[in-house]
């Protein structure tokens with residue numbers, strides 16, 4: 001193919017300019033204003049990624065409450081699989097991060113009147129508007145940070161074991177882009193399996209790129225965050241969990257899951273609905289009581305004054321909480337999509353709901369400096385939210401605990417930026433391998449050259465079908481995981497022969513590779529974790545096993561190209577909070 005090539009040199013390359021990428025760019029410039037910073041995204045500046053999808057709850061830990069938060073999170077959400085030191089670093093940083101973030105363009109709403117996100121521990125939430133990316137981009141441009149849009153970055157370039165750039169193509173023209181950089185920060189999101197509409201930007205391409213370059217992955221088995229989706233309108237039905245009925249009209253109470261061991265509830269719930277919700281719905285259906293319905297007349301969330309503050313679909317939030325961007329976004333969603341969906345099915349207040357898998361598989365390993373195991377490669381935001389281990393046995397951004405996605409993105413960016421800047425200041429020359437570039441180029445463009453093969457839509461549909469199926473992704477067992485892995489093995493062969501019809505579809509082909517890869521890690525990790533812990537729920541191993549499974553499960557690409565799994569003991573000896581009855585391995589000899 002006759003494809004134009006553009007070669008661009010920079011000091012720091014940031015892949016993805018969602019909220020984490022923008023914050024990282026600011027953080028690099030604050031550390032060293034002389035560094036040239038370029039952020040590249042497959043979408044458009046201010047409109048890509050998730051931070052603009054109407055969310056905007058920002059969690060922070062007020063001064064004095066940090067240790068209580070660490071203890072609560074470790075015992076109830078991380079389920080002792082979290083890196084307690086990393087969690088402590090996070091907890092003691094949130095206020096400082098907000099101060100920096102304001103300088104980077106954030107306008108907090110309700111910072112001084114933040115509400116409690118939890119009944120007993122100090123954990124506050126204030127808001128930002130959905131225009132936050134535009135505000136941060138405006139400030140970034142003033143600092144000389146450069147941006148490029150509509151470029152799908154597919155792979156990392158390495159030389160002598162170090163990451164020295166990245167490669168991708170324009171989704172508009174197909175032109176090839178080669179980026180040479182002293183350091184690369186991956187900020188291009190995690191894996192949401194393409195199932196839920198508002199999470200559809202998360203396809204894990206950065207995870208795929210890092211894996212192929214040799215990066216380590218960790219905690220992939222926790223990528224099964226589940227929400228409740230209405231079949232009428234296809235979106236999340238907020239608070240539907242409190243108004244669920246089975247086909248016999250009996251209320252389904254998410255807090256009394258008859259078929260669920262009580263131990264699960266302690267670790268699956270946290271402050272918001274947890275992994276147990278999918279399990280409760282599944283249990284009802286498996287017992288012949290399905291489908292499950294939401295009573296939309298009883299669910300007053302859209303009219304609720306608190307609902308108007310946190311997601312203003314109807315009415316208007318009070319002045320001190322008013323967010324014009326989010327107001328417009330939420331109203332349009334409700335009036336066009338949700339009411340439109342309900343209108344198709346009038347006559348009853350009972351509307352069918354199902355577990356909607358959001359995923360949040362985010363396994364790129366990151367140490368306390370947000371460095372990967374590859375020199376020159378750093379990360380921030382969703383991509384490494386579980387791989388950095390601060391949150392433990394919960395899909396990360398953690399479950400539905402509001403506000404930690406944005407805070408994690410900006411906090412980790414505020415660490416990754418300076419780490420990458422310091423690393424770059426010691427690199428005098430950037431080398432790339434022409435041979436590697438040509439080999440990767442062949443791989444990138446192969447789907448568009450092919451006529452025969454599986455389409456991207458088919459691969460995507462089959463991955464969605466696997467992950468959406470509760471008995472595979474939420475309520476796991478050895479037999480079912482092996483079944484799922486059999487399909488993944490087939491998909492691995494087919495994705496190697498995927499066909500693309502245009503440049504956009506070529507980007508989808510790249511996403512498909514990462515979806516299959518993440519599915520393989522998710523199911524293999526789930527199979528290896530022979531216990532139930534946090535949001536990882538095994539029918540055949542219903543108990544937590546602190547004796548054998550206080551381990552992180554890692555994946556890396558082996559020399560033969562196949563996935564290699566390894567285990568790292570959680571260093572419980574050095575951590576403050578230990579599971580009840582836990583003893584050091586060599587306790588007998590003491």
Ligand SMILES: Cc1cc2nc3c(=O)[nH]c(=O)nc-3n(C[C@H](O)[C@H](O)[C@H](O)COP(=O)(O)OP(=O)(O)OC[C@H]3O[C@@H](n4cnc5c(N)ncnc54)[C@H](O)[C@@H]3O)c2cc1C
Pocket residue numbers: 015016017018019020021040041042043047048049050051052053054055056057058059151152153154187188189190198199201202205206380381382383397402403404405406407409
């Ligand atoms: C509907 C919804 C509501 C939410 N509500 C909240 C909330 O209230 N509070 C909260 O804290 N969190 C919330 N979250 C989560 C939060 O938005 C995310 O955790 C956060 O925005 C992640 O930021 P990120 O920059 O790491 O990733 P993303 O926002 O996913 O950004 C990644 C960027 O990388 C780009 N990219 C991806 N692949 C490539 C590629 N191959 N090449 C080039 N660019 C690429 C994407 O286009 C995107 O711009 C919500 C998320 C959603 C979807």
